[in-house]
Amino acid sequence: MSEKLFVGNLSFNTTENDLQDAFAAHGTVVEANLMMDRATGRPRGFAFITMSTPEEAQKAITEMNGKQLDGRALTVNVARPREDRPAGGGGGGGRREFRGGGGGGGGGGGGRRDHR
Numbered sequence: 001m002s003e004k005l006f007v008g009n010l011s012f013n014t015t016e017n018d019l020q021d022a023f024a025a026h027g028t029v030v031e032a033n034l035m036m037d038r039a040t041g042r043p044r045g046f047a048f049i050t051m052s053t054p055e056e057a058q059k060a061i062t063e064m065n066g067k068q069l070d071g072r073a074l075t076v077n078v079a080r081p082r083e084d085r086p087a088g089g090g091g092g093g094g095r096r097e098f099r100g101g102g103g104g105g106g107g108g109g110g111g112r113r114d115h116r
Contacts, residue, residue, distance in 0.1 A: 027056025
């Protein structure tokens with residue numbers, strides 16, 4: 001059974017081949033997946049490495065966590081399952097009721113009193 005690892009703090013110059021080579025010293029790399037920004041096409045600074053066994057994955061964590069690659073100290077740990085996201089995509093952007101910024105509330109009223 002394979003085990004997926006999260007690798008963070010990557011240099012933007014690091015390639016999937018660099019990762020494959022670095023982790024292959026600690027076991028069989030099934031897959032190296034460097035995450036890219038969809039908008040810019042640039043690396044996002046993290047990747048997922050799938051090792052062929054949990055034992056190899058643990059060895060890779062022990063050997064690679066904190067190790068320098070392209071001038072950066074790597075963060076390596078077992079990848080957590082992806083959190084379910086609501087259907088319809090699009091994330092964040094803040095709460096809609098704050099759209100448009102400042103000004104809100106009070107003042108300027110006039111005509112609000114009950115004139116009898």
